[in-house]
Amino acid sequence: MRHVVVMAGTGTVGLMAVFLVDFLNLFYISRLGNSHYTAAIGFANAIGFLQMGICIGMSIGAVVITARLIGSGQPERAKKMVTSFIIFTTFLMIIIGLLVAIFNREILYLLGARGAVLNQASHFVMIVSPFLFLIALGMVLSGLLRAVGDAKRSMNVTIIGAFIAGILDPIFILVFNLGLEGAAISTICSRLGVALLGFYSLKRYELIEQPHWDDIFSDSFKVLKISFPAILTNLATPVGGLFVIHTMSNFNSDAISGQTAIDRMIPVAFAFVFALTGSVGPIISQNFGAGLRERMQETLVVSLKLVCLCVFCAWGIFYIGQDLFVKMFALKAEGEALMRLFCNWVIINNLFLGMLFVSNTAFNNLGYPLLATFFNWGRATLGTIPFVIYGASYGPQGVLIGQSLGVVPFGIMAVCCTFYLMKTIRMDKPI
Template sequence: MKKSADTKAIHKPRFCEGSIMRHVIVMAGTGTVGLMAVFLVDFLNLFYISRLGNSHFTAAIGFSNAIGFLQMGICIGMSIGTVVVTARLIGAGQYERAKRMVSSFVIFTTIIMILIGLTVAFFNREILYLLGARGIVLNQASHFIVIVSPFLFLIGLGMVLSGLLRAMGDAKRSMNVTIIGALIAGILDPIFILVFHLGLEGAAISTVCSRLGVVLLGFYSLRRYELLEKPQWNFFIPDSLKILKISFPAILTNLATPVGGLFVIHTMSNFSSDAISGQTAIDRIIPVAFAFVFALTGSVGPIISQNYGAGLRERMQETLIVSLKLVCLCVLCAWVIFFLSQDLFVRMFSLKAEGEALMRLFCHWVIINNLFLGMLFVSNTAFNNLGYPLFATFFNWGRATLGTIPFVSIGMSYGPQGVLIGQALGVVPFGIMAVCCAFFVIKNIRMDRPI
């Protein structure tokens, strides 16, 4: 009898009652720690590579990470579909159906990620050349990708498993799953890069090991929910396609950000390695500094989905409002900290000339554009979880194309700093329009649509 009661409590939708503010802060707070751990792996790679004092190595990390972000966008999209469907079914009380669909999609995700990882590894030099990598930078970036890309399925699986824990409302275990990756990278990076003198190859080996740790702990942590079972093969394709129906637009949405980043890094390649190093350092700092903002996109999704499944419109609206307030607070605090700490960041990444100028410009005022970026990402989360993923795709690709290409192209004529300013200004209109659209969708959505 006790076991039955415990099982019932575990399966209960946690976000359909209680304080929305508390749910958002707990989920986003633990999600922040977890997400910082994910981005910290790349951050540590860059930090220890920069200790070698070779700007070519730092630039190589920039190019390889640009491709990595593209792959990461696919992984995030796959995990979004899993989280949305799982949380919505949990909110509607359909636990057995959630188990069946999730078990199928975990295998489906693994297969897709293996194929993508091997394809990128095979064509990595051609991709890097198109991005503008040349000579030593191209060779070093290629070595990194050849080692890391075949193991892309590990990061894909890790994100899905961590997302499933969030869908169940288990913020703490979801956080622990991602933290283990940063701990492993923090231990292995200095050993492989500085002690064994393996350079970028050492950073790549450390990255693979950290991702393996994430997957192993993810499977272990999910055991208590009995959410994964032997797939029912007659449902494998239909269930996978049903989740992919949500994941595919989410993938397209998430690809927009790295594609826009590819255009920026390609534009920066027209300038010096110092400029590329500065842009790379900024790109690595943003995810860590604004981990709370990025965590909101993964954390409030299950809250919105569970309340949508339960038909609670007011709680969905409150979730969006609370999230936007927290985005504003986070960006304001980060602006003050970065303005006061700009000298530290310049020294931390050994930035010179154009790289130093870019970092100081970012710390002075360009950092404010993350307010509009946060508005866009929170709105996209609402679209994905309410069954309107194409809206998220539209706004993200609008920002990555109309909000990036013309602004950056014009800014290029003013040098590297013009590129950075153009990239920052382009996100403003799309962030504002996305928020307005998100409130409209929540106000008018039908609550009786089938899951």
């Protein structure tokens, strides 16, 4: 319990800092009092969340391989693979970022953005997307620090991004009156800070060496065998979110603003749950490499207990503070109704979402990433689309309720499958 809490606690602060950048952007943009701006940042962040899913998947592969090799006493092999994968990640993310920037208007139009909202969102994505590789590097480097057990420095790497955004957002958005352009510039600066501090912090562990150029693709392919299914798994959540924001676009800017505010608050409010899934991964992986089955099972049980504690604490806080949250984002009409519904009842669905995420982490670290992909995509498709379509007939609140109900069966099934896997898995699987 102590090990999990320490790793997840420091990871919470770090991960909260990553999501706090988007949260601060939305908060200061909402101070301008224009629902079109708020809706535009919602559409832009939907694309950003999709890109972040790829970054998280890449970092998962690096963390799993590094922790498992260290746990099995192969640090030199870990160093070689880490170096190759960092180079591969940089080039891949540059390509993805540029492609999204080039085709951003087409993507935003498919999501339902129109008119002034489309123009504003497009301008934001055009500026930010080419620098996707910076946050990808920052997340991989932060994950590697967790893999070697340095939770504090891993936390500091991501904190610097929120610190920079917290300083620059009000200056660029409110003082210089740059609006969404100011938020974009602040985001780029925060990502640069995360990447630079990540390299500096990892330097002491000598996990990066002179690259073996001939082995970059072969080394990266071994990591990608874990990263690619993890990417598919992590893309499921933002893809489901894209369908929700597209459905909300059928109503009005107030509804989109309310959904955007909720989407930005969830990662910050439940940063502990998300950090828990990232932090227990190295613990499970190292114990798997060391052949300690009971320690793996104990880690899973502790994680589920902490998920329950976090969700019920957050429920109480949101129920009490709902008036504050409505005023914080200047929500009106449908947007206010959505926020109050979330704070009163819908927030509890994060219990099952946490169960699903913890299970996915176990699947990835035990060498069964396709199970994580199956459960996450099942939730994003069968657990989202029919529920949201039916809920939409009752208005924006029906969409929110439908989205929350679909996760319940998949969270329960994933946990049951994880317990069975830990009980039956071979402990001598090759890396």
